Amino acid sequence: MNATMIQTTGLTRHFTVKKDVVEAVRGLDLHVAEGELVALLGPNGAGKSTTLRMLTTLIPPTSGTASVAGYDVIAQQRDVRRVIGYIGQGNGAAHAQRGRDELVSQGRAYGLTGRDAKARADELVASLDLAAVADRPVSSLSGGQKRRLDIAMGLIHAPQLLFLDEPSTGLDPQNRANLQEHILKLRAEHGTTIVLTTHYLDEADAMAERVIVIDHGTVIADDTPARLKAEHAGDLITLGFGSASDAGAAAARLSSLSGATVSAGGATVEVRVAGGPRLVPGILRDLDAAGIAVESTAVNRPTLDDVFLNLTGRSLREGVVTPSSEEIAA
Amino acid sequence: MSSTTMITDTVTVFSRELRPVLRDPFSVVFSMIQPLVFLGLFAPLLPDVEGGSALQWFVPGIVVMSCLFSTAFTGSNLLFEIQTGAHERMLVTPLRRPALIVGRALKEIVPMIVQTAIIVLVCVPFGFDLHVLGVLLGVAILAVMAVGLGALSYTLALASKDTEWLFWTVQQTVLFPVLLLAGILLPVDDGPGWLRALSAANPLTYVVDAERALFNGEFPASTVLSAVVAAVVVAVLGLAVGTRAMRRSS
Numbered sequence: 352m353n354a355t356m357i358q359t360t361g362l363t364r365h366f367t368v369k370k371d372v373v374e375a376v377r378g379l380d381l382h383v384a385e386g387e388l389v390a391l392l393g394p395n396g397a398g399k400s401t402t403l404r405m406l407t408t409l410i411p412p413t414s415g416t417a418s419v420a421g422y423d424v425i426a427q428q429r430d431v432r433r434v435i436g437y438i439g440q441g442n443g444a445a446h447a448q449r450g451r452d453e454l455v456s457q458g459r460a461y462g463l464t465g466r467d468a469k470a471r472a473d474e475l476v477a478s479l480d481l482a483a484v485a486d487r488p489v490s491s492l493s494g495g496q497k498r499r500l501d502i503a504m505g506l507i508h509a510p511q512l513l514f515l516d517e518p519s520t521g522l523d524p525q526n527r528a529n530l531q532e533h534i535l536k537l538r539a540e541h542g543t544t545i546v547l548t549t550h551y552l553d554e555a556d557a558m559a560e561r562v563i564v565i566d567h568g569t570v571i572a573d574d575t576p577a578r579l580k581a582e583h584a585g586d587l588i589t590l591g592f593g594s595a596s597d598a599g600a601a602a603a604r605l606s607s608l609s610g611a612t613v614s615a616g617g618a619t620v621e622v623r624v625a626g627g628p629r630l631v632p633g634i635l636r637d638l639d640a641a642g643i644a645v646e647s648t649a650v651n652r653p654t655l656d657d658v659f660l661n662l663t664g665r666s667l668r669e670g671v672v673t674p675s676s677e678e679i680a681a
Numbered sequence: 682m683s684s685t686t687m688i689t690d691t692v693t694v695f696s697r698e699l700r701p702v703l704r705d706p707f708s709v710v711f712s713m714i715q716p717l718v719f720l721g722l723f724a725p726l727l728p729d730v731e732g733g734s735a736l737q738w739f740v741p742g743i744v745v746m747s748c749l750f751s752t753a754f755t756g757s758n759l760l761f762e763i764q765t766g767a768h769e770r771m772l773v774t775p776l777r778r779p780a781l782i783v784g785r786a787l788k789e790i791v792p793m794i795v796q797t798a799i800i801v802l803v804c805v806p807f808g809f810d811l812h813v814l815g816v817l818l819g820v821a822i823l824a825v826m827a828v829g830l831g832a833l834s835y836t837l838a839l840a841s842k843d844t845e846w847l848f849w850t851v852q853q854t855v856l857f858p859v860l861l862l863a864g865i866l867l868p869v870d871d872g873p874g875w876l877r878a879l880s881a882a883n884p885l886t887y888v889v890d891a892e893r894a895l896f897n898g899e900f901p902a903s904t905v906l907s908a909v910v911a912a913v914v915v916a917v918l919g920l921a922v923g924t925r926a927m928r929r930s931s
């Protein structure tokens with residue numbers, strides 16, 4: 352087991368907005384080991400940023416304790432700040448400045464000499480593909496360029512622990528992929544411990560070995576994406592038939608399948624079950640023997656959204672209306 | 682990695698603030714447009730005073746006005762950085778909180794010096810008598826004042842974090858009364874008692890009085906001392922509330 356990088360107990364933060372108390376984070380117990388890449392996944396307002404803001408000493412917890420890299424976030428703020436890098440939801444580089452200037456003064460802030468700060472800035476400008484824009488005012492950079500510059504700023508002192516708050520929000524798919532590549536490269540090359548927040552399911556799925564699902568300020572699941580999916584959501588087998596009556600007959604036969612949830616609608620039957628791809632051949636043989644002709648099949652592996660849906664009854668994808676969210680609205 | 686001190690932190694913040702000004706020196710002139718327009722439109726209206734040009738009375742006032750405008754405005758840069766995220770990024774670095782305000786406030790001295798130089802040089806051909814020693818002492822007093830006014834503007838920006846209109850409303854509401862009550866555009870000596878009382882409570886009044894004497898090559902000890910005290914009071918107050926606000930900033 353690697354050394355502890357982050358440890359929180361009962362970490363809680365309330366905000367008072369016009370006499371109403373918002374419980375943004377409620378009793379978070381978190382343990383992150385050195386070298387881990389952890390994604391905090393949750394819908395908007397889940398408390399992800401608030402958690403990061405407490406861990407990075409920006410705001411004090413209402414109650415509970417947190418230690419980061421062995422330092423207490425209240426009693427040893429400057430020690431925490433020295434060893435962590437933080438890339439917030441906004442732009443770290445000021446719009447009126449030039450990228451390279453901001454990188455150099457960021458280096459100076461961490462105690463690098465002028466020469467070291469310049470050298471380090473050049474290094475990061477090169478490795479994050481910023482050479483063409485580093486000497487332009489930040490305000491003239493595209494969203495993706497600004498974000499890469501933010502990452503460079505967060506890396507100036509080669510921190511052992513890096514926090515990223517929604518690093519790829521607002522970027523197009525190509526820039527997102529590019530950014531994810533940079534983060535993974537950083538990890539591979541330096542073994543940096545990384546804690547990032549996201550509400551993009553595919554991002555959490557693709558990048559993190561460990562996903563902590565947060566909703567309403569508490570952890571509702573914490574595991575590898577693969578295990579989360581195996582445990583909280585099965586595969587989805589979709590079978591198409593020539594008629595609704597065939598579909599009905601098939602649904603009746605399939606209901607005996609152990610551990611499966613079967614639902615029929617029109618001429619299709621959906622079976623939610625673990626180990627879908629292995630079960631399909633048997634299902635097809637069985638239906639064939641019973642004289643029911645299957646016209647199409649599809650197997651969808653579960654997504655983290657299925658996990659979230661299963662855990663909360665709500666979908667994480669924005670704009671997706673699930674049956675339960677309709678119920679809530681009704 | 683060497684360790685930082687309050688001084689190196691302040692230098693870091695100061696040079697960061699100064700860099701956009703150095704990259705784009707013309708930005709300093711932009712904030713002077715208003716004072717220069719005032720100078721151009723008011724100066725011809727002034728009656729000539731005994732023993733010299735009316736500029737001798739008017740120019741020091743415009744110098745103070747220029748300093749007042751640019752320092753009062755400076756908080757908006759911080760406000761913008763609060764909104765975009767740069768300020769938050771700096772709060773997570775090991776930079777000491779007081780350095781974040783002191784470094785920014787000290788930077789105000791630089792545009793003030795440049796602006797003063799421009800105003801004085803523009804006016805010399807029109808009959809303004811240049812008294813170098815007096816101007817230098819005047820600039821030194823104004824530097825202290827600029828730090829205080831800048832710190833107050835930054836404090837206002839920090840307080841306006843979630844309500845941008847607060848910054849502009851307070852700034853505009855305070856700016857013009859302070860300007861007028863300091864007797865920059867018109868003398869207050871002949872005004873009614875309540876106005877003179879308000880003017881006497883305005884630290885800028887003492888600075889303007891001293892600048893007028895100094896720019897004219899006179900060094901009346903009590904006037905100059907009052908101005909120094911007024912400037913120091915504003916600076917100490919500004920940096921104190923500014924440091925407090927910066928420590929609470931998140």
Ligand SMILES: Nc1ncnc2c1ncn2[C@@H]1O[C@H](COP(=O)(O)OP(=O)(O)O)[C@@H](O)[C@H]1O
Nearest residue numbers: 366368373375394395396397398399400401402
């Ligand atoms: N400064 C604040 N003042 C009041 N409420 C806040 C503040 N910051 C966050 N909140 C509230 O706390 C909850 C969690 O917010 P946040 O941590 O930003 O969520 P996330 O980052 O997961 O979207 C939300 O209900 C949000 O409105």
Ligand SMILES: [Mg+2]
Nearest residue numbers: 399400440517
């Ligand atoms: Mg957030």
